[in-house]
Amino acid sequence: MAETPALIWEHEVCSLLKYGELIPRLETALGKFSNRDSAEVIQPVRTTVPLQKHSGFLGVMPCYMENEGILCTKLVCFYKRPTGSTLPSTQATVMLLDPEYGNVKAIMDGDVITGMRTAAVSAISAKLLMCPDAEILTILGTGKQALSHYNVFTEVFSFKEVRVWSRSKDKAEAFAQSLGHHVTACESVEEAVRGADVIVTVTRSTVPVLSGQWVKPGAHVAAVGACRPDWRELDDTLMKQAVVYVDSREAAVTESGDIILSGAEVFAEMGEVINGTKPAHREKTTVFKSLGLGVEDAASAQLVFDKWKSKEKL
Ligand SMILES: NC(=O)C1=CN([C@@H]2O[C@H](COP(=O)(O)OP(=O)(O)OC[C@H]3O[C@@H](n4cnc5c(N)ncnc54)[C@H](O)[C@@H]3O)[C@@H](O)[C@H]2O)C=CC1
Numbered sequence: 001m002a003e004t005p006a007l008i009w010e011h012e013v014c015s016l017l018k019y020g021e022l023i024p025r026l027e028t029a030l031g032k033f034s035n036r037d038s039a040e041v042i043q044p045v046r047t048t049v050p051l052q053k054h055s056g057f058l059g060v061m062p063c064y065m066e067n068e069g070i071l072c073t074k075l076v077c078f079y080k081r082p083t084g085s086t087l088p089s090t091q092a093t094v095m096l097l098d099p100e101y102g103n104v105k106a107i108m109d110g111d112v113i114t115g116m117r118t119a120a121v122s123a124i125s126a127k128l129l130m131c132p133d134a135e136i137l138t139i140l141g142t143g144k145q146a147l148s149h150y151n152v153f154t155e156v157f158s159f160k161e162v163r164v165w166s167r168s169k170d171k172a173e174a175f176a177q178s179l180g181h182h183v184t185a186c187e188s189v190e191e192a193v194r195g196a197d198v199i200v201t202v203t204r205s206t207v208p209v210l211s212g213q214w215v216k217p218g219a220h221v222a223a224v225g226a227c228r229p230d231w232r233e234l235d236d237t238l239m240k241q242a243v244v245y246v247d248s249r250e251a252a253v254t255e256s257g258d259i260i261l262s263g264a265e266v267f268a269e270m271g272e273v274i275n276g277t278k279p280a281h282r283e284k285t286t287v288f289k290s291l292g293l294g295v296e297d298a299a300s301a302q303l304v305f306d307k308w309k310s311k312e313k314l
């Protein structure tokens with residue numbers, strides 16, 4: 001008889017997951033994903049079921065890592081909440097299974113994993129693609145991903161200036177104040193991004209918010225929102241002037257409106273840069289189009305489970 005699955009709640013995931021351990025695990029996972037070796041990673045593009053009533057979707061994100069003995073799936077619901085709604089836009093649950101028997105080993109909160117692994121992957125993109133003397137970080141959006149991105153970018157790098165922007169100036173100011181007085185709230189996207197070395201876009205927008213005409217040559221953009229084929233965050237000017245990196249080529253041409261609708265060419269996957277099979281063009285304007293991969297959730301969930309088990313034994 002299989003054991004009862006472990007239930008690992010949000011506060012436990014929060015206390016177990018640390019960027020210092022998560023980042024190297026994600027680098028390894030992305031590298032393995034880009035090798036396309038089925039004994040390392042099998043991870044299809046996520047299946048989505050539209051939730052029309054809520055302008056959202058249920059995403060099912062399975063992944064099998066045979067050599068590491070990891071079998072995992074995330075279920076994530078995304079909603080386009082109306083302005084002013086206090087309900088979360090994503091809700092996620094991660095399930096780890098035993099690949100030998102198929103039983104569920106653990107069910108864990110997926111919100112912290114989604115927030116932290118997405119931000120950690122953006123930080124990996126910046127580590128590889130931003131100019132070495134980057135000083136100014138801009139974050140467009142002030143939601144959950146904005147906070148996790150602020151946390152990891154300020155933990156891993158030392159920016160001299162951090163700017164934030166939201167459609168509502170009050171929200172941008174409240175967010176900036178919650179982070180500390182070294183963060184500036186900006187009135188417009190243009191003001192926020194002019195001269196910035198690294199720009200993170202973490203909005204729920206479905207139309208471009210960031211224009212290439214404001215982006216400094218050589219800047220790095222980590223584009224995290226706009227995860228459906230008809231949604232945008234970046235305009236055609238930026239998509240065409242930048243060297244475009246992605247987490248997954250298959251996902252990019254299936255799910256990314258910024259890539260599909262601009263006709264931009266994908267230069268490389270982040271895993272290819274990690275593996276050294278494609279160059280990191282730090283000297284050029286770069287876009288990392290992140291969509292979020294099951295392999296990132298699988299690597300994160302295994303890390304949480306390993307740490308949870310070793311704590312149980314104490
Ligand atoms: N690439 C990835 O792996 C992942 C991507 N995401 C995406 O990241 C984005 C942000 O997610 P969360 O922070 O969880 O959402 P959230 O709801 O907590 O925050 C969204 C932010 O976007 C702003 N916003 C909403 N509509 C906007 C518009 N039309 N123009 C400009 N700003 C707008 C909101 O005011 C808020 O600041 C979403 O698009 C989500 O799909 C989320 C999880 C993983």
Ligand SMILES: O=C([O-])C1=[NH+]CCC1
Pocket residue numbers: 059076078090114227291292293
């Ligand atoms: O990877 C992920 O979990 C998501 N990507 C876009 C919405 C949720």
